[in-house]
Amino acid sequence: MIDELRLINFKAARDIKIRMSELTLLAGLNGSGKSTVLQSLGLLRQSTFSGMDALHLQGRLVELGRARDVRHVGAATDQITFEVSAFGDKVEVHANAADDESDVLPIEIVGNGALLGQTVGGLNNFQFIQADRMVPQSLYRQAFGADRVNGWLGCRGEFAVDYLSAHAEDRVPSGRHYPKDALGVSQDLYKLVAPLENLEDQVSGWMQQLSPGVRVKAYQIPSSDSTRLSYQYMGAGPNENASRPVNVGFGLTYSIAILVACLSAKSGSLLLIENPEAHLHPQGQVAMGLLLAACAADGVQVIVETHSDHVLNGIRLAVKNESLLPNKVKLCYFSRDVELGACTIENPAVEQDGQLTNWPRGFFDQWERSLDELLR
Numbered sequence: 001m002i003d004e005l006r007l008i009n010f011k012a013a014r015d016i017k018i019r020m021s022e023l024t025l026l027a028g029l030n031g032s033g034k035s036t037v038l039q040s041l042g043l044l045r046q047s048t049f050s051g052m053d054a055l056h057l058q059g060r061l062v063e064l065g066r067a068r069d070v071r072h073v074g075a076a077t078d079q080i081t082f083e084v085s086a087f088g089d090k091v092e093v094h095a096n097a098a099d100d101e102s103d104v105l106p107i108e109i110v111g112n113g114a115l116l117g118q119t120v121g122g123l124n125n126f127q128f129i130q131a132d133r134m135v136p137q138s139l140y141r142q143a144f145g146a147d148r149v150n151g152w153l154g155c156r157g158e159f160a161v162d163y164l165s166a167h168a169e170d171r172v173p174s175g176r177h178y179p180k181d182a183l184g185v186s187q188d189l190y191k192l193v194a195p196l197e198n199l200e201d202q203v204s205g206w207m208q209q210l211s212p213g214v215r216v217k218a219y220q221i222p223s224s225d226s227t228r229l230s231y232q233y234m235g236a237g238p239n240e241n242a243s244r245p246v247n248v249g250f251g252l253t254y255s256i257a258i259l260v261a262c263l264s265a266k267s268g269s270l271l272l273i274e275n276p277e278a279h280l281h282p283q284g285q286v287a288m289g290l291l292l293a294a295c296a297a298d299g300v301q302v303i304v305e306t307h308s309d310h311v312l313n314g315i316r317l318a319v320k321n322e323s324l325l326p327n328k329v330k331l332c333y334f335s336r337d338v339e340l341g342a343c344t345i346e347n348p349a350v351e352q353d354g355q356l357t358n359w360p361r362g363f364f365d366q367w368e369r370s371l372d373e374l375l376r
Helices: 034-048 114-119 145-149 160-166 187-193 199-207 250-264 282-297 309-320 366-375
Strands: 002-010 013-019 023-028 079-086 089-096 107-111 126-129 214-220 226-233 270-274 301-305 329-336 343-346
Touching (some): 002 034, 013 034, 013 329, 013 343, 023 282, 034 114, 034 126, 034 301, 079 114, 126 250, 160 199, 160 214, 187 199, 199 214, 214 250, 226 250, 250 270, 282 301, 282 309
Parallel strands (some): 023 301, 023 329
Antiparallel strands (some): 002 079, 089 107, 214 226
């Protein structure tokens, strides 16, 4: 598990340290540096594909442009540094960004280089589900070769339907099972929609907090390289007609990759997620927070970027309900100095009762601020 990430002269980061735990939540205004953190890890992962011989700015995980695009605007030197601390050790990756037009930066590795393989470089222990995810459509692509063997879901979650179809019967660890006592969903409905502990049923179970009565089905189309996804509403009985994703809406399909990633990740994996709340109503956003917490409590390191106070509240509820220990959560609130262009981080902590030690101005406080204005 990554304990700390230090970034020097990389994009919005002049010199910041991000303390991490099993579940790390990145919050803050747009352009404040949250994506910088996720992109740095994606960049390191991307560069390991070539044996970590250089820093590859353009690739399948991130497309960051050229050296001038990633070098901090106020940098005093041309060196960009990534420092990863884990397992009581650390490694530093120093990249030379002197050539403005280069998208492959020479590097020097200092310290225990094996840490990169143990954290971001493993074959089947990494997922990066980005904000621009797969949308409702008639057919979805199948993964091929090493991607299929290693369970890669794709940055857009484009292979999540294929994975679900191939691994529908895989057992989901009990700690990540859908909450059968969730508000607004009857036990009878759960028994009808999601009675088993396999991946297909558990995805459908968690979806009850997004759209009660829905059951998801993914299947491969014979003699083709495509898979199909369908939704069936079963409240009126098991013979209801299945609906195509394009006739159900964005929210369910947009959440598929996150549900599959959280429920299928192996213990010891690193899971990066952007905006899990996208296209979901508040109840669904809270459910996403609960699922992320359940995943983190079960041995997966989760780093999530979010603008949703409901996702935060789902995590706080998990702590209060003792599903996740408070020391396994790190909250990082990013802000950016307009004049200097550098970001800073504040770290309110979650206490055992779900309350926070402090609320920095701008940290999910807009509702209260707007209410104050309305009542003035």
